[in-house]
Structures are given as structure tokens and as C-alpha cells.
Amino acid sequence: MDCLFCKILNQEIPAQIVYEDDKVIAFNDINPEAPTHVLIIPRKHIATINDIEAQDCELVGHMVATAAKIAKQAGFADDGYRTVFNCNEDGGQTVYHIHLHLLGGKPMGWPPYQEKLKTA
Ligand code: AMP
Numbered sequence: 001m002d003c004l005f006c007k008i009l010n011q012e013i014p015a016q017i018v019y020e021d022d023k024v025i026a027f028n029d030i031n032p033e034a035p036t037h038v039l040i041i042p043r044k045h046i047a048t049i050n051d052i053e054a055q056d057c058e059l060v061g062h063m064v065a066t067a068a069k070i071a072k073q074a075g076f077a078d079d080g081y082r083t084v085f086n087c088n089e090d091g092g093q094t095v096y097h098i099h100l101h102l103l104g105g106k107p108m109g110w111p112p113y114q115e116k117l118k119t120a
């Protein structure tokens with residue numbers, strides 16, 4: 001399968017891994033948008049969050065809990081941080097193996113989009 005993150009899982013492409021267990025790995029984003037920008041991915045290939053099935057829900061919960069664990073270890077859990085799943089084109093997804101972005105170490109802006117929605 002031609003999947004960038006499966007290649008990282010199979011060690012065909014290097015990554016700076018910050019956490020791993022039997023279900024997930026976490027590594028530094030190659031193009032960080034915050035002082036800490038980590039991607040948490042499941043070892044199981046799931047293309048988008050639309051493809052999450054009932055039996056995957058515990059795994060996805062584990063991804064979220066892993067983000068919180070890394071935030072605590074990094075020291076910004078109490079200050080706060082951002083977690084994001086992008087989905088498909090409008091969501092800005094570029095790698096089709098689900099990944100939870102963990103961004104921390106600075107205050108985050110909100111909302112994340114540039115243009116205000118026009119209301120009728
Ligand atoms: P998304 O746009 O939500 O699909 O996020 C994909 C993320 O993967 C982006 O933030 C990229 O910077 C990141 N990325 C792409 N290639 C690599 C790589 N080889 N190692 C680490 N992160 C990567």
C-alpha cells in the first residue's frame with residue numbers, strides 16, 4: 001500500500017518518534033505549526049475518520065488519551081493545547097492514514113479558518 005504513514009510505521013521512511021506502544025505511534029510533524037507538533041497515528045491503516053468502524057472506537061480513544069499523555073510529558077497540559085483530525089479535502093487532509101495532530105507550547109488562535117462564513 002502506498003501510504004506515507006504506513007511507510008513510517010514499517011521504518012521505510014525515518015521519523016522522530018516520541019511515543020509508541022502496541023496500538024499507536026507518535027512522531028514529530030515534519031513541518032511544525034507550533035513549538036510542539038506531534039502526529040499520533042494508529043498502527044492499523046484507516047484512511048479517514050469517515051472510515052472509523054465501531055470496533056475502532058477504543059483505538060481512536062487511545063489516540064486521544066495518548067495526545068493527553070504526551071501533552072503532560074511535554075509540560076503544557078495545564079496551559080492547554082490543540083488536537084485536530086483533518087478529514088478529506090475541505091478539512092485539509094493530505095495524508096490518508098488517520099492522524100491526530102497535537103499542537104502545543106503557544107496560545108492557539110480560534111477560529112482556524114481565514115474567512116468568515118457569510119450569513120444570509
Ligand atoms: P494533514 O494535512 O492533516 O493530512 O496532515 C498531514 C501532516 O503530515 C502535515 O502536517 C505534514 O507536515 C505532515 N507530514 C508529511 N510528511 C511527513 C513526514 N515524512 N514526517 C512527518 N510528518 C509529515
Ligand code: ZN
Nearest residue numbers: 003006045097
Ligand atoms: Zn497507512
